[in-house]
Amino acid sequence: MVDSLKKPSFEELRPGVKVPAKDTILTPRFYTTDFEAMEKMDISANEDELRAILEEFRTDYNRHHFVRDAQFEKSWDHIDGEKRKLFVEFLERSCTAEFSGFLLYKELGRRLKDKSPVLAECFNLMSRDEARHAGFLNKALSDFSLSLDLGFLTKSKKYTYFQPKFIFYATYLSEKIGYWRYITIFRHLESHPENQVYPIFHFFENWCQDENRHGDFFDAIMKAQPSILNDWKAKLWCRFFLLSVFATMYLNDTQRADFYAVLGLNAREYDKEVIEKTNETAGRVFPVILDVKQPAFYDRLEVCVKNNEKLTAIAQSNSPKVLQLLQKLPLYVANGWQFVQLYLMKPIDMTPLEGTVK
């Protein structure tokens, strides 16, 4: 019999259905946008590339990939205690992020169907991929006797509105960072099979190719709208989105360093590698990227990590809420200050390289 103390308890909506993690600034978001503006978008400047990407989506390379095989057919009760909690958190976060992509792409596919059929089909086929990814992760949660009620999540979670160009910056980055996250874990485990503690990571190699293709789609769509890439505002916004995505990942992953340690990874080294690669990739389309090799970049993020640890300790204390807020305030300000300083760091301009093969 498994010692129940070794199985962390999670709040449940119904037996076996986990209450979704509370929304914070660091949790995956759901997005909505200006669908009419999307309908009116002229893609003719890069239509050939977009049609080529559509052909790739139609080929559906991963049609038979997401099948739970014999590797899963065993008990996972030996992943227990804190390790089990970290696994569940990882699966939930990943499932929510994938499902967020599914919802947005599905809605875009539906709304653009009549006015912009090429884009609509691309979005529909990407939503097919994201549904598979989210479904596969939700099935993995069932190995830990839990699942997410995705219908409930659809209705209960707050949606963040972004105008189309911000959707493009954000989803492009989240697809590309997703690609680098999955492939980096896959390659690491390939060379360290002793850390292969759960079979889902075997699936990451083909899986990340879906994310890479999705990222290429947003690359192509941004290139079809040069106005969102070629002025000073684009430079400022690209810096903002790069920094937000990198900082969010770094703060999340350092908080969960123990999860990465189970896989034999150092969370900080892993994140640095993923940030560097994603930044480099983004330079193929963004007019500007961040100078992430400056030691000050991670020094400042580390200050935020420390502040966040203090914030967590305050939230877990028994002090009255008002007192907690007063204690938290200076830490929020300190994090905001670090973010501004990071934002103001001199970026790397990619525009002089235009015309060369990037």
Ligand SMILES: [Fe+2]
């Ligand atoms: Fe995905």
Ligand SMILES: [Fe+2]
């Ligand atoms: Fe994706």
